[in-house]
Amino acid sequence: MAETVIRSEIAGKVWKIEVPAGGRVAADEPILILESMKMEIPVNAPLDGTVTEILVAEGDTVAEDQILARLG
Incomplete structure (x- = not known):
């Protein structure tokens, strides 16, 4: 399986990591939650x-289009 890169669609802060590195995810399951403008x-995940790899930590500020995680 090819690696899939997960990018931030918005600038914001990492509020919570839902699935740690090594964890399995299903398509459309949240990997992490960003906070922006109190939302x-x-x-x-775009696929199962x-x-x-998780490239950010809770509390980190992220830019739009920043790589957040990788799926394999």
Whole structure:
């Protein structure tokens, strides 16, 4: 399976990591939750897979289009 890169669609802060590295996810399941302008925005897996790497930590500020995680 090819690696899939998960990017932030918005600038914001990492509020919560839902699935740690090594965890399995189903398509449309949240990997992490961003907070922007007091709104919680889930970052969902585009497909079934395993989270191979989380590149951010809770509390980190992220930019739009920043790589957040990788699925394998």
